[in-house]
Protein backbone atom coordinates (compact mmCIF):
# COMPACT_ATOMS: atom_id res chain seq x y z
CA UNK A 698 0.00 0.00 0.00
CA UNK A 699 1.57 3.27 -1.03
CA UNK A 700 1.53 6.39 1.08
CA UNK A 701 -1.07 7.97 -1.15
CA UNK A 702 -3.30 4.94 -0.82
CA UNK A 703 -3.12 5.15 2.97
CA UNK A 704 -3.85 8.83 2.72
CA UNK A 705 -6.86 8.23 0.54
CA UNK A 706 -8.15 5.51 2.84
CA UNK A 707 -7.81 7.57 5.97
CA UNK A 708 -9.31 10.51 4.21
CA UNK A 709 -12.19 8.60 2.85
CA UNK A 710 -13.05 6.53 5.89
CA UNK A 711 -16.02 4.89 4.26
CA UNK A 712 -15.62 3.13 0.91
CA UNK A 713 -19.21 3.84 -0.05
CA UNK A 714 -22.50 3.83 1.73
CA UNK A 715 -22.33 0.03 1.83
CA UNK A 716 -18.79 -0.75 2.91
CA UNK A 717 -15.90 0.28 5.07
CA UNK A 718 -12.20 -0.37 5.16
CA UNK A 719 -10.76 -3.27 7.09
CA UNK A 720 -7.20 -4.56 7.28
CA UNK A 721 -6.65 -7.55 4.97
CA UNK A 722 -4.04 -9.04 7.23
CA UNK A 723 -4.14 -8.72 10.97
CA UNK A 724 -0.60 -8.58 12.38
CA UNK A 725 -0.13 -11.66 14.56
CA UNK A 726 1.99 -11.64 17.70
CA UNK A 727 3.65 -14.78 19.01
CA UNK A 728 3.80 -15.45 22.76
CA UNK A 729 7.20 -13.89 23.18
CA UNK A 730 6.26 -10.72 21.27
CA UNK A 731 3.02 -10.47 23.20
CA UNK A 732 4.74 -10.80 26.58
CA UNK A 733 7.27 -8.16 25.60
CA UNK A 734 4.61 -5.81 24.31
CA UNK A 735 2.55 -6.11 27.48
CA UNK A 736 5.58 -4.95 29.45
CA UNK A 737 5.92 -1.73 27.44
CA UNK A 738 4.34 1.53 28.55
CA UNK A 739 1.06 2.51 26.89
CA UNK A 740 2.54 4.95 24.36
CA UNK A 741 5.36 2.65 23.24
CA UNK A 742 3.04 -0.34 22.95
CA UNK A 743 0.30 1.60 21.14
CA UNK A 744 2.82 3.03 18.66
CA UNK A 745 4.08 -0.46 17.90
CA UNK A 746 0.54 -1.83 17.41
CA UNK A 747 -0.53 1.01 15.13
CA UNK A 748 2.72 0.87 13.23
CA UNK A 749 2.14 -2.83 12.57
CA UNK A 750 -1.03 -1.86 10.68
CA UNK A 751 0.30 1.25 8.98
CA UNK A 752 3.40 -0.58 7.78
CA UNK A 753 6.22 1.24 6.06
CA UNK A 754 4.02 4.10 4.96
CA UNK A 755 4.87 6.10 8.03
CA UNK A 756 8.00 5.72 10.16
CA UNK A 757 7.53 4.46 13.71
CA UNK A 758 8.77 7.78 15.13
CA UNK A 759 6.04 9.67 13.31
CA UNK A 760 3.38 7.22 14.50
CA UNK A 761 4.74 7.58 18.03
CA UNK A 762 4.44 11.35 17.79
CA UNK A 763 0.77 11.04 16.78
CA UNK A 764 0.11 8.55 19.57
CA UNK A 765 1.76 10.81 22.14
CA UNK A 766 -0.33 13.80 21.10
CA UNK A 767 -3.52 11.77 20.85
CA UNK A 768 -3.35 9.58 23.95
CA UNK A 769 -2.35 12.28 26.40
CA UNK A 770 -4.65 11.32 29.25
CA UNK A 771 -4.70 8.38 31.67
CA UNK A 772 -6.67 5.15 31.36
CA UNK A 773 -7.21 3.01 34.38
CA UNK A 774 -8.37 -0.49 35.19
CA UNK A 775 -10.43 0.11 38.33
CA UNK A 776 -11.24 -2.92 40.51
CA UNK A 777 -14.95 -3.19 41.32
CA UNK A 778 -15.13 -6.49 43.17
CA UNK A 779 -13.17 -9.71 43.15
CA UNK A 780 -12.43 -10.67 39.55
CA UNK A 781 -14.40 -7.75 38.12
CA UNK A 782 -12.86 -4.50 37.02
CA UNK A 783 -13.84 -1.57 34.87
CA UNK A 784 -11.61 -0.12 32.18
CA UNK A 785 -12.04 3.64 32.58
CA UNK A 786 -11.79 5.19 29.14
CA UNK A 787 -13.41 8.49 30.03
CA UNK A 788 -10.51 10.58 31.24
CA UNK A 789 -10.06 12.35 27.91
CA UNK A 790 -11.24 15.90 27.11
CA UNK A 791 -14.79 14.89 26.22
CA UNK A 792 -15.22 12.13 28.80
CA UNK A 793 -15.87 9.31 26.31
CA UNK A 794 -13.72 6.51 24.90
CA UNK A 795 -14.15 8.19 21.53
CA UNK A 796 -11.40 10.62 22.47
CA UNK A 797 -8.90 7.83 21.68
CA UNK A 798 -10.11 7.27 18.14
CA UNK A 799 -11.01 10.87 17.39
CA UNK A 800 -7.71 12.28 18.58
CA UNK A 801 -5.60 9.67 16.82
CA UNK A 802 -7.50 10.24 13.59
CA UNK A 803 -6.98 13.99 13.86
CA UNK A 804 -3.26 13.64 14.51
CA UNK A 805 -2.67 11.20 11.69
CA UNK A 806 -4.71 13.24 9.21
CA UNK A 807 -2.74 16.34 10.16
CA UNK A 808 0.47 14.41 9.43
CA UNK A 809 -0.50 12.99 6.05
CA UNK A 810 -2.82 15.59 4.57
CA UNK A 811 -0.99 17.99 2.35
CA UNK A 812 -2.05 21.58 2.46
CA UNK A 813 -5.34 20.72 0.89
CA UNK A 814 -8.32 21.83 2.97
CA UNK A 815 -10.56 18.95 4.03
CA UNK A 816 -14.07 18.75 5.42
CA UNK A 817 -14.99 16.25 8.10
CA UNK A 818 -18.66 15.36 7.92
CA UNK A 819 -20.11 13.22 10.65
CA UNK A 820 -23.39 12.30 12.28
CA UNK A 821 -23.51 11.83 16.00
CA UNK A 822 -25.82 10.60 18.69
CA UNK A 823 -23.76 12.64 21.15
CA UNK A 824 -20.34 11.35 22.09
CA UNK A 825 -18.78 11.16 18.62
CA UNK A 826 -19.58 14.78 17.90
CA UNK A 827 -17.91 15.98 21.05
CA UNK A 828 -14.79 13.83 20.60
CA UNK A 829 -14.36 14.70 16.93
CA UNK A 830 -15.01 18.39 17.49
CA UNK A 831 -12.41 18.63 20.24
CA UNK A 832 -9.89 16.49 18.38
CA UNK A 833 -10.04 18.68 15.25
CA UNK A 834 -10.67 22.01 16.96
CA UNK A 835 -8.38 24.68 15.48
CA UNK A 836 -6.53 22.19 13.25
CA UNK A 837 -5.34 24.00 10.18
CA UNK A 838 -7.12 23.30 6.87
CA UNK A 839 -9.90 21.28 8.47
CA UNK A 840 -13.57 22.20 8.65
CA UNK A 841 -15.79 19.98 10.75
CA UNK A 842 -19.53 19.61 10.18
CA UNK A 843 -21.52 17.67 12.75
CA UNK A 844 -25.13 16.61 12.37
CA UNK A 845 -26.98 15.72 15.52
CA UNK A 846 -30.60 14.90 16.37
CA UNK A 847 -32.34 17.93 17.82
CA UNK A 848 -33.42 17.45 21.44
CA UNK A 849 -32.05 13.90 21.49
CA UNK A 850 -28.63 14.47 22.99
CA UNK A 851 -27.86 15.56 26.52
CA UNK A 852 -27.35 19.29 27.28
CA UNK A 853 -23.77 18.49 28.36
CA UNK A 854 -23.01 16.80 25.03
CA UNK A 855 -24.58 19.69 23.14
CA UNK A 856 -22.48 22.20 25.05
CA UNK A 857 -19.34 20.13 24.48
CA UNK A 858 -19.40 20.55 20.72
CA UNK A 859 -21.85 23.32 19.86
CA UNK A 860 -20.01 25.99 21.81
CA UNK A 861 -16.56 25.70 20.20
CA UNK A 862 -17.09 27.73 17.04
CA UNK A 863 -14.18 28.52 14.69
CA UNK A 864 -13.75 25.47 12.41
CA UNK A 865 -16.48 23.45 14.15
CA UNK A 866 -19.93 23.73 12.56
CA UNK A 867 -22.94 21.98 14.09
CA UNK A 868 -26.38 21.34 12.63
CA UNK A 869 -29.35 20.10 14.66
CA UNK A 870 -31.63 18.00 12.49
CA UNK A 871 -35.19 16.79 12.96
CA UNK A 872 -35.15 13.04 13.46
CA UNK A 873 -32.82 10.58 15.11
CA UNK A 874 -29.20 9.49 14.69
CA UNK A 875 -30.03 7.20 11.77
CA UNK A 876 -31.59 10.14 9.90
CA UNK A 877 -28.37 12.09 10.35
CA UNK A 878 -26.31 9.10 9.29
CA UNK A 879 -28.46 8.73 6.19
CA UNK A 880 -27.77 12.36 5.21
CA UNK A 881 -24.05 11.80 5.71
CA UNK A 882 -24.11 8.68 3.53
CA UNK A 883 -26.06 10.58 0.90
CA UNK A 884 -23.38 13.27 0.84
CA UNK A 885 -20.65 10.65 0.50
CA UNK A 886 -22.44 9.04 -2.42
CA UNK A 887 -22.38 12.40 -4.23
CA UNK A 888 -19.06 12.19 -6.05
CA UNK A 889 -18.98 15.84 -7.04
CA UNK A 890 -19.72 17.12 -3.55
CA UNK A 891 -17.19 14.73 -2.10
CA UNK A 892 -14.48 15.93 -4.45
CA UNK A 893 -15.36 19.60 -4.09
CA UNK A 894 -15.27 19.65 -0.30
CA UNK A 895 -12.71 16.87 0.10
CA UNK A 896 -15.21 15.12 2.32
CA UNK A 897 -13.94 12.81 5.04
CA UNK A 898 -15.99 10.82 7.49
CA UNK A 899 -15.21 10.47 11.17
CA UNK A 900 -17.80 7.93 12.16
CA UNK A 901 -16.95 5.13 14.51
CA UNK A 902 -16.17 2.72 11.69
CA UNK A 903 -13.51 5.03 10.25
CA UNK A 904 -10.44 2.83 10.05
CA UNK A 905 -8.13 5.21 11.89
CA UNK A 906 -10.50 5.44 14.83
CA UNK A 907 -10.97 1.70 14.86
CA UNK A 908 -7.25 0.95 14.87
CA UNK A 909 -6.62 3.42 17.69
CA UNK A 910 -9.17 1.64 19.84
CA UNK A 911 -7.26 -1.66 19.63
CA UNK A 912 -4.62 -0.12 21.87
CA UNK A 913 -6.69 0.17 25.02
CA UNK A 914 -7.64 -3.50 24.98
CA UNK A 915 -3.94 -4.30 25.23
CA UNK A 916 -3.57 -1.76 28.03
CA UNK A 917 -6.47 -3.40 29.91
CA UNK A 918 -4.65 -6.73 29.89
CA UNK A 919 -1.29 -5.10 30.66
CA UNK A 920 -2.72 -3.55 33.83
CA UNK A 921 -3.96 -6.91 35.11
CA UNK A 922 -1.65 -9.05 37.22
CA UNK A 923 -0.20 -11.87 35.11
CA UNK A 924 -2.17 -14.51 37.06
CA UNK A 925 -5.42 -12.66 36.30
CA UNK A 926 -4.97 -12.65 32.53
CA UNK A 927 -6.47 -16.09 31.92
CA UNK A 928 -10.11 -16.54 31.01
CA UNK A 929 -10.66 -12.83 30.53
CA UNK A 930 -14.18 -11.85 29.48
CA UNK A 931 -14.73 -8.29 28.29
CA UNK A 932 -18.16 -6.72 28.19
CA UNK A 933 -18.34 -3.86 25.71
CA UNK A 934 -21.12 -1.24 25.71
CA UNK A 935 -22.07 -1.33 22.03
CA UNK A 936 -23.85 0.89 19.54
CA UNK A 937 -22.36 0.65 16.06
CA UNK A 938 -20.10 -2.17 17.35
CA UNK A 939 -16.96 -0.25 16.41
CA UNK A 940 -15.58 -0.59 19.91
CA UNK A 941 -16.32 -4.31 19.89
CA UNK A 942 -14.68 -4.68 16.47
CA UNK A 943 -11.49 -3.11 17.80
CA UNK A 944 -11.53 -5.67 20.62
CA UNK A 945 -11.90 -8.48 18.10
CA UNK A 946 -8.90 -7.16 16.19
CA UNK A 947 -6.92 -7.14 19.44
CA UNK A 948 -7.91 -10.75 20.05
CA UNK A 949 -7.05 -11.71 16.47
CA UNK A 950 -3.59 -10.21 17.03
CA UNK A 951 -3.09 -12.60 19.92
CA UNK A 952 -4.40 -10.75 22.97
CA UNK A 953 -5.69 -13.38 25.40
CA UNK A 954 -9.43 -12.71 25.65
CA UNK A 955 -11.72 -15.66 26.19
CA UNK A 956 -14.83 -13.93 24.95
CA UNK A 957 -16.54 -10.60 24.40
CA UNK A 958 -20.01 -9.62 25.43
CA UNK A 959 -21.66 -7.01 23.24
CA UNK A 960 -24.00 -5.15 25.58
CA UNK A 961 -26.61 -2.98 23.92
CA UNK A 962 -29.38 -0.74 25.17
CA UNK A 963 -32.28 0.90 23.32
CA UNK A 964 -29.77 1.93 20.67
CA UNK A 965 -30.17 -1.54 19.19
CA UNK A 966 -29.71 -1.08 15.45
CA UNK A 967 -27.22 -3.94 15.12
CA UNK A 968 -29.17 -6.57 17.10
CA UNK A 969 -32.30 -5.53 15.18
CA UNK A 970 -30.40 -5.90 11.94
CA UNK A 971 -29.15 -9.34 13.01
CA UNK A 972 -32.58 -10.58 14.02
CA UNK A 973 -34.59 -8.99 11.23
CA UNK A 974 -31.99 -9.08 8.50
CA UNK A 975 -32.83 -5.58 7.39
CA UNK A 976 -30.45 -2.64 7.07
CA UNK A 977 -31.24 0.84 8.23
CA UNK A 978 -30.13 2.91 5.24
Ligand SMILES: *Cc1c(COP(=O)(O)O)cnc(C)c1O
Pocket residue numbers: 793794795824825901934935936937938939940941
Ligand atom coordinates in the same frame (compact mmCIF):
# COMPACT_ATOMS: atom_id res chain seq x y z
C1 LIG B 1 -19.94 5.48 21.38
C2 LIG B 1 -20.33 4.87 22.61
C3 LIG B 1 -20.82 3.56 22.64
C4 LIG B 1 -21.00 2.73 21.39
O1 LIG B 1 -19.78 2.43 20.75
P1 LIG B 1 -19.76 1.72 19.33
O2 LIG B 1 -18.34 1.70 18.92
O3 LIG B 1 -20.62 2.52 18.41
O4 LIG B 1 -20.31 0.33 19.53
C5 LIG B 1 -21.17 3.03 23.88
N1 LIG B 1 -21.02 3.73 25.01
C6 LIG B 1 -20.54 4.98 25.02
C7 LIG B 1 -20.43 5.70 26.33
C8 LIG B 1 -20.17 5.60 23.83
O5 LIG B 1 -19.68 6.86 23.86
